[in-house]
Amino acid sequence: MPDGSISAGYGTIAGLVVLIAASVWLGLLAQRVVERGSFMKGYFLGNRGLGSWALALTATVQSGGTFMGFPSLVFTNGWVVALWIGAYMVVPISGFGIIGKRFAQLSRRTGAITVPDLFRERFGNANVGLVASLLILFFMTVMMVAQFKAGAIVMKVSIPEDIRNLIGEDQSEYGTWYRIGLAVFTVTVVGYTLIGGFLAAVWTDLFQSLIMWVGVMLLLPLTLLAVGGMAAATHQLKNEVSAKKLNADAVAKHAPTRAPAEERLKQLDAALRQYAANHEGALPPDLGQVSAELREDPISGRPLEYYGAGYQVAQAGAVRRVVVAMTPTAEAEDPTADAAEEPGDEAGWQSVLYSNGVVKSGVFSNPGDLLTAPGPHDFHPIGTAFSYFFIWVFAGLGSPAGMVRVMACRDTQTIRRSIVLLGSYNLCIYIPLIVICVCGRALLPDLAVSDEIVPSLAVQTTSHFAGGSLVAGLILSAPFGAVMATVSSYLVVIASGLVRDVYQQFLNPNATEGQLRRLSYAVMVVVGGIGIGANIHPVDFLQKIVVFSGTCGATAFVAPALMIAYWRRATAAGTIAGMLCGVGVTLTMYGIGMAKFSEFTPFRPFDIDPIIWGLAASAVAGVLVSLRTLPPDEGLISKLFDIETAKS
Amino acid sequence: MSRAAEDPLVRSARREAAVVLVIWAVALIYSVGYCWLFGYHREVSELTFVWGIPDWVMWGVFAPWVACFLVSLWFSYGFMTDAELGEEQTPPSEAAAAEARDA
Numbered sequence: 001m002p003d004g005s006i007s008a009g010y011g012t013i014a015g016l017v018v019l020i021a022a023s024v025w026l027g028l029l030a031q032r033v034v035e036r037g038s039f040m041k042g043y044f045l046g047n048r049g050l051g052s053w054a055l056a057l058t059a060t061v062q063s064g065g066t067f068m069g070f071p072s073l074v075f076t077n078g079w080v081v082a083l084w085i086g087a088y089m090v091v092p093i094s095g096f097g098i099i100g101k102r103f104a105q106l107s108r109r110t111g112a113i114t115v116p117d118l119f120r121e122r123f124g125n126a127n128v129g130l131v132a133s134l135l136i137l138f139f140m141t142v143m144m145v146a147q148f149k150a151g152a153i154v155m156k157v158s159i160p161e162d163i164r165n166l167i168g169e170d171q172s173e174y175g176t177w178y179r180i181g182l183a184v185f186t187v188t189v190v191g192y193t194l195i196g197g198f199l200a201a202v203w204t205d206l207f208q209s210l211i212m213w214v215g216v217m218l219l220l221p222l223t224l225l226a227v228g229g230m231a232a233a234t235h236q237l238k239n240e241v242s243a244k245k246l247n248a249d250a251v252a253k254h255a256p257t258r259a260p261a262e263e264r265l266k267q268l269d270a271a272l273r274q275y276a277a278n279h280e281g282a283l284p285p286d287l288g289q290v291s292a293e294l295r296e297d298p299i300s301g302r303p304l305e306y307y308g309a310g311y312q313v314a315q316a317g318a319v320r321r322v323v324v325a326m327t328p329t330a331e332a333e334d335p336t337a338d339a340a341e342e343p344g345d346e347a348g349w350q351s352v353l354y355s356n357g358v359v360k361s362g363v364f365s366n367p368g369d370l371l372t373a374p375g376p377h378d379f380h381p382i383g384t385a386f387s388y389f390f391i392w393v394f395a396g397l398g399s400p401a402g403m404v405r406v407m408a409c410r411d412t413q414t415i416r417r418s419i420v421l422l423g424s425y426n427l428c429i430y431i432p433l434i435v436i437c438v439c440g441r442a443l444l445p446d447l448a449v450s451d452e453i454v455p456s457l458a459v460q461t462t463s464h465f466a467g468g469s470l471v472a473g474l475i476l477s478a479p480f481g482a483v484m485a486t487v488s489s490y491l492v493v494i495a496s497g498l499v500r501d502v503y504q505q506f507l508n509p510n511a512t513e514g515q516l517r518r519l520s521y522a523v524m525v526v527v528g529g530i531g532i533g534a535n536i537h538p539v540d541f542l543q544k545i546v547v548f549s550g551t552c553g554a555t556a557f558v559a560p561a562l563m564i565a566y567w568r569r570a571t572a573a574g575t576i577a578g579m580l581c582g583v584g585v586t587l588t589m590y591g592i593g594m595a596k597f598s599e600f601t602p603f604r605p606f607d608i609d610p611i612i613w614g615l616a617a618s619a620v621a622g623v624l625v626s627l628r629t630l631p632p633d634e635g636l637i638s639k640l641f642d643i644e645t646a647k648s
Numbered sequence: 649m650s651r652a653a654e655d656p657l658v659r660s661a662r663r664e665a666a667v668v669l670v671i672w673a674v675a676l677i678y679s680v681g682y683c684w685l686f687g688y689h690r691e692v693s694e695l696t697f698v699w700g701i702p703d704w705v706m707w708g709v710f711a712p713w714v715a716c717f718l719v720s721l722w723f724s725y726g727f728m729t730d731a732e733l734g735e736e737q738t739p740p741s742e743a744a745a746a747e748a749r750d751a
Contacts, residue, residue, distance in 0.1 A: 079701075079702050079705050080687070082705045082709045082710070083679070083680070083683050083687070083705070083708065083709055086679050086683075086708075086709045086712075086713070087675075087676070088713075089675055089679070089709075089712060089713040089716040089717075090668075090671060090672045090675045090716055092720055093668055093671060093672075093716070093719070093720045093723055094668050094669075094671075094672055097664055097665065097667075097668040097723065097728065098664075098665045098668050098669070099661075099665065101657065101660075101661040101664070101728075101731070102657070102658065102661040102662075102665075104733050105655075105657055105658075105661075105731075105733045105734055108733050108734045108735065108736050108737065109734055109737055110737060111736060111737040229700060230699055230700025230701060231697065231699070231700035232700075233700065234697060234700045234701070234702070238692055239692075367692070368691075368692030371692055371695060371702050372687060372688070372689070372690045372692065372695070372702070372704075373683055373684075373687040373688045373689075373690075373704070374688060374689075382680070382684050382688060385680050385683065385684070386676070386680050389672075389675070389676040389679070389680060393672055411730070411733060412657075412728075412729075412730045412731050412733065413730055415728075416724040416725070416728050416730070417724070419720050419723065419724045419728075420720060420721055420724050420725075423716070423717045423720045423721075424717065427713065427714070427717055431710060431713065435701075562665075565661070565665075566658070566661075566662050566665070638652055641654055641655060641658055642652035642653060642654055642655055643652055643653050643654070643655050643656075644655070644734060644735075
């Protein structure tokens with residue numbers, strides 16, 4: 001199976017069923033706790049009782065992206081993705097150390113249950129809360145809806161082949177089994193969140209975070225063993241190339257032009273196999289060992305580039321292989337150069353021969369780009385690398401789902417311990433995942449859907465030993481758990497935003513507890529329905545949505561949150577200006593990027609990401625407008641910033 | 649009118665936030681700077697490897713990651729202070745709504 005597609009066993013699906021059952025059970029337990037106190041504070045804030053483990057392992061920005069989008073990027077772009085995610089080294093300390101303590105205090109002094117609550121009560125101004133609510137609803141819905149795809153993919157991969165065959169052939173990427181997976185995922189996550197609210201989200205999140213840790217710790221040695229060690233994987237990737245994603249029309253259009261080059265490479269493959277048969281499988285040190293005619297690209301007339309020295313020939317059709325030879329990069333005088341029509345496609349078309357005899361044509365990166373920066377096709381230029389140290393740190397800081405959990409923590413000791421717990425957790429998750437997925441590129445280099453690398457590796461590396469499918473099920477629970485955890489926590493924030501910050505504040509301030517409860521349930525069901533509807537034809541590259549949503553959150557909330565926490569002179573108008581200017585700049589840059597490049601990517605002047613421009617705009621607008629408006633009421637400020645005095 | 653003294657928690661939280669921002673800036677400058685100098689546009693033939701990991705990834709990302717974890721240990725147990733978070737209050741807007749309901 002050259003595309004790396006694999007079939008799961010019954011143990012795999014059993015593992016997922018156990019995870020689902022455990023999550024629902026935790027939801028039921030949470031419901032009992034919620035019923036002990038007031039519905040709003042219990043359902044949306046867990047009665048401010050979060051301990052260190054719950055805070056550390058649930059208030060982070062781990063998501064479906066952690067186990068789908070991020071691994072997919074490592075698989076496609078290689079080691080440079082380590083730098084792309086590198087800012088996570090400071091996320092634990094920045095996520096809790098910058099505003100954690102102060103937000104926990106402010107939320108108690110104001111009695112806030114949600115983030116918009118806090119914004120509103122800090123200034124005694126309903127408009128600040130409304131703007132915060134609407135922004136949260138917008139970008140958290142976008143982020144959450146994108147996660148459903150990842151959950152559905154895990155379910156799809158975990159279905160055993162003979163069950164799949166029961167309903168006939170389903171070859172399409174997002175066919176029947178994907179849709180069944182989508183439905184099962186949605187019912188599960190909406191179900192347990194609806195039952196237990198915030199605490200259900202937190203407890204299942206904690207449980208799933210531990211499962212993720214176990215999954216990664218199992219997959220790391222299994223993958224290293226399968227590939228023959230890290231050094232073997234790196235050696236295999238030294239000349240590996242990444243193909244640009246091209247549309248079917250472009251491929252069909254270029255097929256006739258590339259035919260002579262492909263034919264030449266097939267002839268070269270036959271000659272090389274003959275040589276290898278006489279040399280214990282080793283490929284020749286250079287192409288001087290084969291006939292002169294075969295050493296030339298028939299299209300450009302220039303010599304082929306040869307990378308086979310030091311490698312072995314692979315069995316025809318084998319999954320693991322290395323690049324053996326490529327046609328030279330098309331240049332301006334080359335007849336194929338103007339045939340390349342993809343935006344930014346300066347390299348032109350090439351054809352490549354692999355050691356398993358497969359020949360492909362397309363737009364390829366330079367051999368070795370997977371081991372160096374900026375990576376294939378200029379994936380991570382230095383300006384972007386700089387920007388990602390802002391994105392991950394401030395996306396975590398500005399995430400309302402993270403802020404609300406800090407508000408729910410028990411005490412400051414909890415925050416301190418959480419920094420260390422999360423620091424060690426991230427070390428054990430992200431660095432191993434990079435290693436796993438680099439090895440995955442060596443093991444399954446032609447995997448058709450790169451988002452499936454972790455599930456595919458789980459099934460592939462456990463298929464050779466007894467009980468392997470059960471282990472695969474446990475490993476697969478990690479991405480499934482990550483996605484469920486994200487969706488459940490976002491469901492709570494979205495529902496609280498609509499119920500508490502819009503309905504109760506503006507439409508029905510005298511709503512009874514029963515009305516609020518019923519509306520909360522209805523909102524969750526509707527959001528789940530939107531998730532299903534939006535993912536029948538899902539978006540490509542989940543990670544882009546994660547970055548977009550994180551950027552919106554950061555540019556809308558980081559500067560206002562700092563102003564709220566530490567600046568006495570901040571005003572309601574300044575905070576609103578900060579939120580709107582930050583998110584406005586971000587959306588404008590995405591809009592320009594989409595118009596300019598015809599894909600979901602932002603415009604980046606000087607390679608600097610929108611987050612930096614957005615943060616700057618938000619901070620400047622927040623400060624200037626605050627200084628140009630009347631100072632806030634000193635009594636209210638004193639209540640929130642000064643030592644509490646005993647009430648007479 | 650004399651102003652009440654600022655809550656010590658506000659002061660300590662502000663100081664801790666400033667230290668965290670400095671740690672973040674140092675990590676950014678070191679990690680991106682090191683990778684820019686030793687990882688960008690490098691020939692594969694020039695790379696060296698530590699346990700199969702390219703040298704620039706090991707010293708530009710993984711090593712500072714471990715260092716940041718050690719710094720966070722110091723920050724949490726040697727620098728950050730504990731403080732009372734205070735009693736839970738009822739938001740004024742909610743109190744007003746409750747009064748209206750009772751009326």
